[in-house]
Amino acid sequence: MKRLLFALLLLLAALPARAQDFPSRDVRIICGFAPGGTCDLLTRLLAEHLSPIFKVNVVAENRTGASGMIAADTVAKAAPDGHTVGLATMAMHTILPVMPGIRMPFDVDRDLTPIANVANIYNVLVANPNGPFRTIPELIAYAKANPGKLSYASAGNGSSQHLAAELFLRQAGIELLHVPYRGGAPAIVDIVAGRTDMMFGNLPEFMGQIRDGGLRAVAFGAPRPSPLLPGVPMISATLPEFSVRNWFGIAGPGKLPKPVLDRWVAALRQVAADPVFQRRMVENGMEVIVDDPDSFASTIAQDRQRWGEVIRQANIRAD
Numbered sequence: 001m002k003r004l005l006f007a008l009l010l011l012l013a014a015l016p017a018r019a020q021d022f023p024s025r026d027v028r029i030i031c032g033f034a035p036g037g038t039c040d041l042l043t044r045l046l047a048e049h050l051s052p053i054f055k056v057n058v059v060a061e062n063r064t065g066a067s068g069m070i071a072a073d074t075v076a077k078a079a080p081d082g083h084t085v086g087l088a089t090m091a092m093h094t095i096l097p098v099m100p101g102i103r104m105p106f107d108v109d110r111d112l113t114p115i116a117n118v119a120n121i122y123n124v125l126v127a128n129p130n131g132p133f134r135t136i137p138e139l140i141a142y143a144k145a146n147p148g149k150l151s152y153a154s155a156g157n158g159s160s161q162h163l164a165a166e167l168f169l170r171q172a173g174i175e176l177l178h179v180p181y182r183g184g185a186p187a188i189v190d191i192v193a194g195r196t197d198m199m200f201g202n203l204p205e206f207m208g209q210i211r212d213g214g215l216r217a218v219a220f221g222a223p224r225p226s227p228l229l230p231g232v233p234m235i236s237a238t239l240p241e242f243s244v245r246n247w248f249g250i251a252g253p254g255k256l257p258k259p260v261l262d263r264w265v266a267a268l269r270q271v272a273a274d275p276v277f278q279r280r281m282v283e284n285g286m287e288v289i290v291d292d293p294d295s296f297a298s299t300i301a302q303d304r305q306r307w308g309e310v311i312r313q314a315n316i317r318a319d
Helices: 002-020 038-054 064-075 092-099 136-145 160-173 184-193 203-212 258-272 276-281 294-316
Strands: 027-031 060-061 085-090 112-121 121-127 150-152 177-180 197-204 216-220 246-253 284-288
Touching: 002 197, 027 038, 027 064, 027 258, 038 092, 038 112, 038 197, 038 203, 038 246, 038 258, 038 276, 064 092, 064 112, 064 246, 085 092, 085 112, 085 136, 092 160, 112 150, 112 294, 121 203, 136 184, 136 216, 150 184, 160 177, 160 197, 160 294, 177 203, 184 197, 216 276, 216 284, 246 258, 258 276, 276 284
Parallel strands: 027 060, 027 085, 150 177, 150 197
Antiparallel strands: 085 246, 112 246, 112 284, 121 197, 121 216
């Protein structure tokens, strides 16, 4: 019995030392979405800039499926030593836990540790260039004169695009027809073709078509405009309470030791201060917003309450 107790004490004494030794091998950042999208791009940017800081290989790994839950479940089941983390999405932490019809294979609050927020993706309303409105006041006026005639696309029921549009409809007091698609790419194709009128979404996914003239950026729904489109107005100029932030952060497994947590936060802040990283983020339509675990947890709580209210009031249910 004494030998067992002594061995247990040695094990417990060794744990903080191992935590402070992080990282001791390659680090993985798990992305829940396919290569080529915003999530994948940000994951690879972070991996590239973290490698020289951690002095080990930091690998971006895609685990797609189930709206990012396969990737998050992988992180939740990983050892809490900091060597496996995930790119945390706003949907995973604030929308899916309160969405009717969604069953999550883990408890997002118990099984994942919020480390830090890292980026805000500029939300923007885009429309077909030949549509019947060019500004937010014109859109609201046309929709009130023609209830239900205008349509908006989303990447599916309960998606961030859907919720942003429902928030807009509530504040503007108008009706629009919701057209859910299986992903953002086919939705964009139909807006360019004129089969659907508009869409709220992430600037990086629209920039190619905006530059080529297939889409027109009507107004930013984000808290701030992107430097890439300085002439585009804010929705909040017409609807002062409208603001949509679509953030990405880093989350680790549950019960992540504080020394590991602190090491991650320090490394992410070092990345955020890098002018090269800052430039690359701006070029790709993203805003750097690295914070700390407490601030990140507060953001999650606030956004979960906000989107939960939108979901209940609009009676939204997952597909």
